[in-house]
Amino acid sequence: MLTTKFEKFGDGYVLPLSKQVLEQAHIDRNFPVNITVSGSVIVVSQTDEMRYAESAEVRQACKEIHAKYGEVFQRLADS
Numbered sequence: 377m378l379t380t381k382f383e384k385f386g387d388g389y390v391l392p393l394s395k396q397v398l399e400q401a402h403i404d405r406n407f408p409v410n411i412t413v414s415g416s417v418i419v420v421s422q423t424d425e426m427r428y429a430e431s432a433e434v435r436q437a438c439k440e441i442h443a444k445y446g447e448v449f450q451r452l453a454d455s
Contacts, residue, residue, distance in 0.1 A: 378394070380392055402422065403422055407422070
């Protein structure tokens with residue numbers, strides 16, 4: 377669990393989060409996030425844009441792996 381305080385920023389406030397927290401949540405600081413409030417709980421989550429970016433990256437990585445190691449995978453499957 378992380379304990380932190382809000383900091384004044386212009387007319388509002390920011391909640392500083394460490395790089396480690398963002399990595400654990402799989403949130404890229406360069407993408408927008410969804411913020412929802414339920415009672416006294418604030419939830420920060422990935423947007424669909426981030427999920428789609430991850431999916432595209434995974435698909436591309438799979439294509440590259442298949443192109444490079446596809447024959448090896450096939451031989452392993454056949455053995």
